[in-house]
Amino acid sequence: MLSTGRFLRAPISLSRVLPAGRMAYLSGVPRAHASCLSGKGAGIFLPRRGLRTASHPMLALADRGSSFMATGRVTSVTQPGILKRVNIAIFRRPASTAASEHEKSGHARRTVDAPIVGYWTLFCASMVFGIIVWGGLTRLTESGLSIVEWAPISGAKLPTSDAAWEAEFEKYKQFPEYHKVHIGITLDDFKKIYFMEWFHRNIGRLFGVVYLVPAAYFVSKGMVSRAGIAKMGGLGLLLLGQGAMGWYMVSSGLEKELGEHPDAVPRVSQYRLTSHLSLAYLLYAGLSLYGWNVFRANRLANMRVANPEVLRALLQEPAVVSYRRKITAATLLVGTTCMSGAMVAGLDAGLIYNEFPTMGLGIAPPLSELWNQHFARGDPSAMWRNLTENPATVQLGHRILAMTTFFTLSALWWQGRRLPLPRAARVALHAMYGLAWVQVALGISTLVNFVPIAYASAHQANSVLLLASALGLYHTLRPLPRILL
Template sequence: MDASAEVRAHPESSSTNASPSNPPLSGPPVGAWLLLCSTLVFAVIVVGGVTRLTESGLSITEWKPVTGVIPPLSHADWEEEFAKYKATPEYKMLNAHMTVDDFKDIYYMEWGHRVLGRVIGGAFVIPLAYFALRKRLSPGLPARLAGFAFLLGGQGALGWYMVKSGLEDEILTTPGAIPRVSQYRLAAHLGAALVLYAGMFYSGISIMKDGKFAHKGTWAGLRDAGNTWMQTSKALRAFRRHSALLTALVFLTAFSGAFVAGLDAGLLYNEFPMMGGRLHPPADELVAPAYSGTDGKERWRNIFENPTTVQFDHRVLGVATYTAAALVFALTFLRRRALPPAAMRAAAVTFGVANVQVALGISTLLYLVPVPLAAAHQAGSVMLLTAALHMILAVRRPGAASQAWRKASYSLLYS
């Protein structure tokens, strides 16, 4: 069998050796590794939500990045840790009745959250070093992954910065204060985790799709698509634009949920769609003097510090997100003849997940934020972000390295 005949018989395998001058193309192992890491980040987001919901986050009063991986092992160790917790505002104001055994429950919850974060660090950094040294990363990918590594390391410090805000002694002397972490720091911690998850997931799926395009010409659910991805039809441009806007709206809604969680705003107005018998609370509740500064010139603080306003804003963003998902799906359905199959599937899945997320959100509100429902709602927000990201990925332009490999494979196949 001559060379050209062999290429025709095995086009996928030959394309990876089509030209020594082609840039490196990240293979499936790299994509699978990034998807595994994104799954671990998904898990730590959910565990972090449960940690907050069970009021376990302030149980560990020190940050020990290395030795903190070992929990107390003896009765004396537990007594020592419990003594540290007894000195915190949370114990003095809310948990003075707590025993050592009660303390162990919340301690292990927070400890598990921190250990999972360390596991993610190892699962990301060690393979990253291996793939980089073996030159198995596409051009531009090493810098992006280095950014993920930096963000991942910063998450540990940011998490401790958040916890520290709930341990300040001034909480004891501040009228009306409740021992809990700053909603600003909580939002920053969650926002960074969502960015990290989105980056890892997007990169992992992109690598998988680039491999399929390079080896088989598959794009957006079309086999042997060739340069179909270069089409600039009005429907395809609109789908790309709508997908990006919907993803941004999903992220903003999830981010606003951190302020709801940080202020326990979900325990107000436990009805839907009304709030106290009307579609919105009274104006003097939404812009309350207590949150507007002594001279009334800091009304913007109500958006981030007033529990009523925070819940109302999250509701509005949630309804807007659901409406946007429904509109995108409807437009996609109407233009189904002009869009590739993958775009249709991605829009349908996103709208389906949006329905589930709305049901979870309303149920969480009506049932006064029970832990299982609230945790499922937080997980649902990440699932909805995943679905929205996949809409973008469904019609994503193949990477430069993937295009080079496909071109070389195509040339060799028909030479």
């Protein structure tokens, strides 16, 4: 009697003595149905190397009291009742059936993106990381309002002549920041802050080219699956939205009304700054997850994942599933804390209460300061504005979120150490925990030292790395996909 599993993608290598009816589990080969062989002259039909299939079940061979090795052909036959020959014809589908399925699926259809797509998306993610860090430096040096026009094409060129520089400087003098922040700066000082903003915008322009041109090429060459095309389109729209939000943010700091109020400080809206940074973090997260998913799918398709069925079963264990949900919530908490940090930056709230863990004479400022009618703008129903416009309240909220995030990640690290997690997940778990400590240390150091540029920039850069480690842990705990080739 002969019973086989589905087609195998790679040659089989069996070296275990299997009693009749037992299942064999091979390293790198998924589960299969058992095959029972008996009688003189019984044979098993093995597939050719490289034969593609929708799944990769393992073929179990059994013959009481017998053992063998199979590598695409029988290498030794020394006992009666063992396989005598190999015939793969049974594994060949009828030509008509294969042609029919080929016509239905289409020759160019892909189910796994090409590996180069993964390298490209991760490179794009690294560019977004650089843009976030440089954007933070631009804000810390108060350079973001030095270019007062939005010229996507002509603005890519840096002024070269003295006349061009003088023209840009005269434009800048027409706006409130020159009169209230950079009072009486020289042309040389203006060139420095202008370059910071110009370089930030040009990194964004370069990123647009690096993303859109290869994306169009990969799609035109059929190197991307249908799902991948949808993801690329979504990330492309996010990229365009990020650029538009960037100018919308800058324009909020160029309003002439800011110069008419004596107590008004020309700065961009903290709401728009937070939105701008949120889109950047989302773009970074989307590109990173997309790249990791491409690599994972290719490793599965190429049979480079050791014991995939064992790993799949492990990732579906109730304890691991529950832990993955907690990691998902913790990742969202990390992102929320990062966004509250953007609110702190937008209000310059780090320049007050520069001590830790206290704020003034206690753990928190007086309630009359945290919930002040001044920020309600005369509307008793708008006291909620204290949460987003009162620097003291915003800083306290960021402190609470930061410490909540730290203790949450610490608890998850302690719990994860006791779970049978895959090696990649353990690496990501320890990295996340270590980066959480670094983030807290940088945050406190930035605060107590009155926000020095180096500390503040490192604090923002590490927040991206912390988010990346949490995303990486979440990714390694996701269920393994079923790859259809």
